[in-house]
Amino acid sequence: MPITVRPAEDSDTPALGRMGAALARQHHDFDPQRFMLPEDLEAGYRWWLGKELKNRKAVVVVAERDGEVVGYAYGRVEGRDWNALRDTCGGLHDIWVEEAARSSGAGRLLAEEMVRRLTDLGMPRVVLMTAAKNVPAQRLFESLGWRPTMVEMTRELTPKG
Numbered sequence: 383m384p385i386t387v388r389p390a391e392d393s394d395t396p397a398l399g400r401m402g403a404a405l406a407r408q409h410h411d412f413d414p415q416r417f418m419l420p421e422d423l424e425a426g427y428r429w430w431l432g433k434e435l436k437n438r439k440a441v442v443v444v445a446e447r448d449g450e451v452v453g454y455a456y457g458r459v460e461g462r463d464w465n466a467l468r469d470t471c472g473g474l475h476d477i478w479v480e481e482a483a484r485s486s487g488a489g490r491l492l493a494e495e496m497v498r499r500l501t502d503l504g505m506p507r508v509v510l511m512t513a514a515k516n517v518p519a520q521r522l523f524e525s526l527g528w529r530p531t532m533v534e535m536t537r538e539l540t541p542k543g
């Protein structure tokens with residue numbers, strides 16, 4: 383079945399909550415100290431992404447196959463950030479494809495739709511962060527024209543008191 387991408391709707395929020403939580407769990411598994419795992423992840427993502435559906439400066443799109451949502455991407459307009467030395471740009475924050483639907487082009491379609499929509503919002507570039515261990519995602523992004531620009535490093539501390 384072909385995969386299609388469309389803007390997310392209110393009725394997608396249960397699927398968005400489930401997939402957002404899965405993305406957070408994946409990151410926690412990469413590095414449990416760096417990536418937090420709050421309680422009630424699904425409800426948190428349902429609330430946040432449901433809210434972002436109404437934000438004109440945010441983009442939430444879903445991939446569908448055979449009438450079923452199999453992936454999503456979330457991005458938004460980000461303002462100038464002096465700490466990051468990053469001017470106003472699009473930020474691609476989440477992209478997830480259900481395991482059973484991977485390697486069929488859904489990730490590429492979601493990323494390309496995000497790029498189109500952030501371009502339409504006037505953005506000159508799209509910046510994303512990807513976990514150091516997430517080689518498949520890095521390969522996809524590089525194949526679509528993203529270049530590596532920052533390396534985040536984390537050191538654990540023993541807090542005083």
Ligand SMILES: CC(C)(COP(=O)(O)OP(=O)(O)OC[C@H]1O[C@@H](n2cnc3c(N)ncnc32)[C@H](O)[C@@H]1OP(=O)(O)O)[C@@H](O)C(=O)NCCC(=O)NCCS
Nearest residue numbers: 477478479484485486487488489490511512516518519521
């Ligand atoms: C990263 C992720 C979104 C990619 O999604 P995907 O749907 O598998 O991506 P695509 O199918 O578009 O591309 C992946 C591979 O399938 C291949 N492919 C693309 N279209 C294809 C098609 N029609 N038929 C067969 N293979 C295809 C691509 O060449 C690519 O191959 P490669 O990995 O060897 O480079 C997905 O693996 C995922 O959800 N991972 C977990 C979440 C995650 O890591 N998100 C990124 C956070 S930064």
